[in-house]
Amino acid sequence: MTLLSFDGVTKRYARGYRELDALAEIQLDVEPGDFVAIWGGSRSGKTTLLRVAAGIEPPDDGRVAFDGQDLAALSRKRRARLLLTDIGCMWQTGRITRGLSVLDHVALPRFKRSSHAQARREAHDVLERVGAPQAANARWHELTDGERTRVALAHALIRRPRLLLADEPTASLNMIEREQVLGVLRSVAEEAGVAIVMTAPDAPNLLQSHRLMSLDGGRLIKPRSEQRGTLIDFPKAGERASRRG
Amino acid sequence: MKPPTALGQPAGAPPDDAPGLAPPEPLGVVCVAAGAAVVGVVAAGEVVVGVVAVVVDVAAGVVAALVIGGGDTVAPLSRLSPEPQAPSASAQTRPSGSTRTRGGRDIGPMLARHPPQPVAPPNRFRYARVPGASHWVGPLQSDSGSRPVKGGADDTMSVKYAVLGLLAQRRGYGYDLVQRFEEQVGPAWQLNAGAIYVALDKLEQEGLVRPVADGDGEAPPTRRRTVRGAPRVIYEATREGLERFEDWMATGSSMSPLREELHLKLALSQPRNLPRLIELTYEQEQTCLERLEQHLGGPGFDDLLPSTPPWSAVASVMVRDAEIAHLQATVEWLRRIREAMRWLQEQPDALRART
Numbered sequence: 341m342t343l344l345s346f347d348g349v350t351k352r353y354a355r356g357y358r359e360l361d362a363l364a365e366i367q368l369d370v371e372p373g374d375f376v377a378i379w380g381g382s383r384s385g386k387t388t389l390l391r392v393a394a395g396i397e398p399p400d401d402g403r404v405a406f407d408g409q410d411l412a413a414l415s416r417k418r419r420a421r422l423l424l425t426d427i428g429c430m431w432q433t434g435r436i437t438r439g440l441s442v443l444d445h446v447a448l449p450r451f452k453r454s455s456h457a458q459a460r461r462e463a464h465d466v467l468e469r470v471g472a473p474q475a476a477n478a479r480w481h482e483l484t485d486g487e488r489t490r491v492a493l494a495h496a497l498i499r500r501p502r503l504l505l506a507d508e509p510t511a512s513l514n515m516i517e518r519e520q521v522l523g524v525l526r527s528v529a530e531e532a533g534v535a536i537v538m539t540a541p542d543a544p545n546l547l548q549s550h551r552l553m554s555l556d557g558g559r560l561i562k563p564r565s566e567q568r569g570t571l572i573d574f575p576k577a578g579e580r581a582s583r584r585g
Numbered sequence: 586m587k588p589p590t591a592l593g594q595p596a597g598a599p600p601d602d603a604p605g606l607a608p609p610e611p612l613g614v615v616c617v618a619a620g621a622a623v624v625g626v627v628a629a630g631e632v633v634v635g636v637v638a639v640v641v642d643v644a645a646g647v648v649a650a651l652v653i654g655g656g657d658t659v660a661p662l663s664r665l666s667p668e669p670q671a672p673s674a675s676a677q678t679r680p681s682g683s684t685r686t687r688g689g690r691d692i693g694p695m696l697a698r699h700p701p702q703p704v705a706p707p708n709r710f711r712y713a714r715v716p717g718a719s720h721w722v723g724p725l726q727s728d729s730g731s732r733p734v735k736g737g738a739d740d741t742m743s744v745k746y747a748v749l750g751l752l753a754q755r756r757g758y759g760y761d762l763v764q765r766f767e768e769q770v771g772p773a774w775q776l777n778a779g780a781i782y783v784a785l786d787k788l789e790q791e792g793l794v795r796p797v798a799d800g801d802g803e804a805p806p807t808r809r810r811t812v813r814g815a816p817r818v819i820y821e822a823t824r825e826g827l828e829r830f831e832d833w834m835a836t837g838s839s840m841s842p843l844r845e846e847l848h849l850k851l852a853l854s855q856p857r858n859l860p861r862l863i864e865l866t867y868e869q870e871q872t873c874l875e876r877l878e879q880h881l882g883g884p885g886f887d888d889l890l891p892s893t894p895p896w897s898a899v900a901s902v903m904v905r906d907a908e909i910a911h912l913q914a915t916v917e918w919l920r921r922i923r924e925a926m927r928w929l930q931e932q933p934d935a936l937r938a939r940t
Contacts, residue, residue, distance in 0.1 A: 381920060543913035544887075544906075547880050554874055556920050557927070559868055563874040564821030 341408070341482035343535045344370040344393060344503055351558075355559055362557040364387040365402070365545040372502065375536045377531040377549035378560075387432070390505045392536060394429055395419040397488035403481040406503065408549040422451055428496030434488065436480050443467075443476040444493055466494045471520050488518035493521065497528065504528065505539040510545045522548040625916060674736060744776070745784040745832045749822055752794055753830050756821040769901055772879060774906035793826030851922075859930050865922045873912045873919070880909055 351363040362385045370376055380386040391397045392404055395411040404411045406427070411419060429550070436445035447456070447463035454462070467473050472490035475483055483491065489509055496504055506525065512520045526548050528534045538549065545553045554561040740823045748769070751762050764783070770776070788794040796818045822830065847869055854862055884902055 379916075381917070432766050463785055515887050518829075519891065522887070542918075543877060543909050544885060546877070546889075547883060547909070549881065549886060552874060552877060552881065552914065556870070558924065559867075561870050561874065563876065563878050564871055565875065 341372070341405055342369045342405075343346060343372050343374075344368075344537070346393070346402065347405070349392060349399045350401035351385075351392055351397065352400050359557040361385075363392065364503045366558075366560050368553075368560060369536060370535045371505070372535050372557065373529055373533040375526060375548075376548040376553045377386070377553050378537065378539045379541075379543065379546050379552060380555035381541060384555045386555050387507055389555065390429070390507050390537065390539065393503075394423060394427055394505055397421075424452070425499055426502050428499055428501035428504045430489075430492045430496050430498055430504070430509050432511060434492040434495075436491065436495075441476075442480065442483070444495045445467075446491060446498055450494070462498055463494070466498045467491070470497070470524050472492045473497040474557045485512040486521075487513065489513060489517070489521060493524065500529075500532075501534060504534050504536045507537065508539055508541060510540060518545065542579060594796070613767055680729075740779065741783070744780045745787055746830060748781055748784040749788060749793060749826050749830045749833075752820055753821040753827055756819050758817040758819045760817075766803045769897070769904070771901065771905045773905070777931060786827065789820070792823060793829055794822050797821050847901045857928055862924050863930070864924055866919045866926075870919050877912050879907065880905065 342353050346366045346368040349363055349366040350361065352359045353362050354360075364535065366389065369375075378386055378389065388397065395406070395414070396402070398412050406422065409420075414422070432476050436442060437448060438449065443460055446467060447459040450459035450462055455460075464473070464476060467476050467490075469492040470493045472487050472494065475487045475491055480485070482487075489512075493506075493509065496506070504525070509521055509525070513521060522545070525536055529536050530552070536549075540546050541554075544565065553563070553566060666928060744766075745765060748762055751765050751769075754765075757765065759782050760778075763776070763781050766774075766776055766781065785794065789796070797820065847865060850858075850865065851862065883905060884898070886899075886902060886906070890897060891904055
């Protein structure tokens with residue numbers, strides 16, 4: 341059963357008088373346990389891809405389905421609930437919630453479901469799992485970049501998501517931290533069956549994943565082994581011109 | 586016996602070992618890239634060399650030239666290089682005869698049509714054409730390649746020294762060397778098993794390696810290693826071979842020229858080709874992704890360094906990382922030129938001005 345599916349998803353941003361294709365006709369199916377790495381440079385559309393996958397942004401065209409449900413057809417409340425329970429996100433600009441300790445920030449998604457003490461115990465466990473138990477009692481400004489990444493990962497994982505969206509989780513990590521974070525992602529996919537979509541800016545960061553593809557100018561380029569049916573959608577000169585109106 | 590490892594195994598069964606253990610991939614696997622057709626043809630030639638060398642006891646370089654030349658394909662004329670017995674012989678003094686004929690066709694006149702320049706061109710390369718071949722053949726070196734030539738890596742020479750290095754690590758027989766090469770160098774080289782046997786022949790003739798008794802030490806060294814069923818020959822490096830290997834390690838390394846079919850298409854393209862060229866960049870990027878897929882889950886520095894690994898593991902990862910780095914650079918280049926071509930496509934005026 342496909343967990344996340346993109347069907348012809350297009351997203352455009354208005355930039356002055358012209359439109360910018362942030363995503364163009366994306367076809368992508370992610371199964372539970374898949375660890376998908378998307379390789380894109382800056383402005384390639386990878387953050388937009390994750391935001392659309394999380395249901396934070398609606399697509400302009402096409403359909404995004406999570407577990408068979410069209411995200412755009414869900415109410416705002418249902419989408420918010422999905423983000424609290426089923427979809428974990430690690431954003432590059434991640435910060436902890438203002439006024440909370442690191443531990444409480446990590447435990448936050450569980451506060452509604454279980455007692456605070458129980459949620460904090462879980463937060464401790466998950467911080468241990470991602471290799472940052474010492475971060476629990478630290479202040480945010482005391483954390484290294486590696487620890488912040490791991491706190492963000494713990495925050496995403498504590499809700500026991502079925503889908504994890506990670507935007508450049510390896511940025512600003514050193515070699516050993518990177519291996520640890522990617523190792524956690526890989527084991528979460530393989531042992532817990534979590535589907536992961538991760539973006540990365542360069543090749544070495546991609547190679548711990550199970551599937552890799554490339555995003556450039558909003559177009560997803562897959563190795564031929566990934567091609568099911570249609571070839572990548574080549575931009576047609578006339579089409580692009582007319583789109584700009 | 587190590588089972589066949591990753592993708593990109595060399596094609597061609599090693600002749601002296603159990604054929605069941607040979608990597609089963611068809612030749613097509615070897616030439617993944619769109620531009621690799623030429624490589625594929627040469628590869629085919631070399632595999633045939635490996636087999637032919639079994640049957641005919643002719644020095645392999647000659648066989649390579651004959652087989653490839655006869656196949657109407659690209660033939661690096663460096664393979665016409667003199668026999669190891671006369672390693673200093675130059676192209677000019679090379680005796681014509683069996684080395685230059687194929688099926689009674691003398692290719693000597695072809696060489697004569699391209700006499701050595703009185704003033705040597707800067708890169709000492711000349712190109713010649715094999716009769717019947719539709720391509721220009723590879724660099725013609727006047728020397729058999731005993732020194733690295735700037736801009737032109739001589740793969741045959743590299744493999745020869747690699748075989749010497751493998752034998753310096755420990756003795757081994759042909760297929761064992763093929764496997765160790767694959768394991769230590771990785772799939773990116775796209776080694777032809779035949780090249781190892783060719784190298785062994787050359788090395789033995791130069792006295793850099795010698796066959797040693799098999800197993801219990803009873804069996805005499807067998808020269809016919811390639812006949813199926815015959816006892817396999819185990820080689821070891823001679824003292825001179827070890828010295829030669831050390832010399833090679835100390836010398837600078839040549840770098841292969843960057844020859845991609847796509848570069849030629851770009852260079853020879855017209856503005857009207859722009860849409861197709863942009864498509865080609867997508868296709869090329871797909872090919873890069875396919876090659877990168879072969880490295881998925883492979884060991885990286887990240888996994889290795891925290892655990893103080895053996896040097897051989899680090900060295901192997903460094904070599905594999907070279908292909909990853911190359912593929913990454915290629916993809917980034919493809920994205921750059923795609924962006925540039927897109928921009929030009931949307932600016933007809935700019936395009937006209939450049940036509």
